[in-house]
Amino acid sequence: MKPLEKSLTRTALALLLGLALSLALPAWAADEKEKEEEAKPLPTPAYLALPSIVVNMNKGARHSRFEVQLMIHDKEKLSDIRLHQAALSNELIMLMSEEDGAVLKTAKGKEAFRQKALEACNQVLTELTRIEQPLRDLFFTTFFVH
Structure with missing residues (x-):
């Protein structure tokens, strides 16, 4: 593989990885928020x-x-x-x-x-x-x- 092809492949992989992480972070943050809300005790009726x-x-x-x-x-x-x-x-x-x-x-x-x-x-x-x-x-x- 030529150096230019290696560089493009690495760039494409980095972009794909960045995209995957940016899609996963909001879901992870939402899961963490739900866990925090579940941990809060409900008011006593x-x-x-x-x-x-x-x-x-x-x-x-x-x-x-x-x-x-x-x-x-x-x-x-x-x-x-x-x-x-x-x-x-x-x-x-x-x-x-x-x-x-x-x-x-x-x-x-x-x-x-x-x-x-x-x-x-x-x-x-x-x-x-x-x-x-x-x-x-x-x-x-x-x-x-x-």
Whole structure:
């Protein structure tokens, strides 16, 4: 091989190696960032029990009674959320009064309402506290439709 060919071959190999490394570095950095985020401990959740709620139904049943436990992402935010229990109860009463009692008697109906209630409570709390998605989940501990 001539000296010029050797030089071009080395240059081409160096360029290919540089290209390969430049493509691998962002992926490696992303992997390292993911590992750091996984290593961070998750905030400790907390629960907040709302008082029992009784609602007159306008369709499919006469009334409903339910109790709710709110699972909060971070227990450090519990006092901020506890402050707005009245607003949360009001939101749940308004939501429930619009529901069809016959649908709420089914498991699918209860689950659909649970998801709707979680979304609504998160929206109310975000407006009042400026905490994004403060609730991790919402659980019914009692649910009676008559």
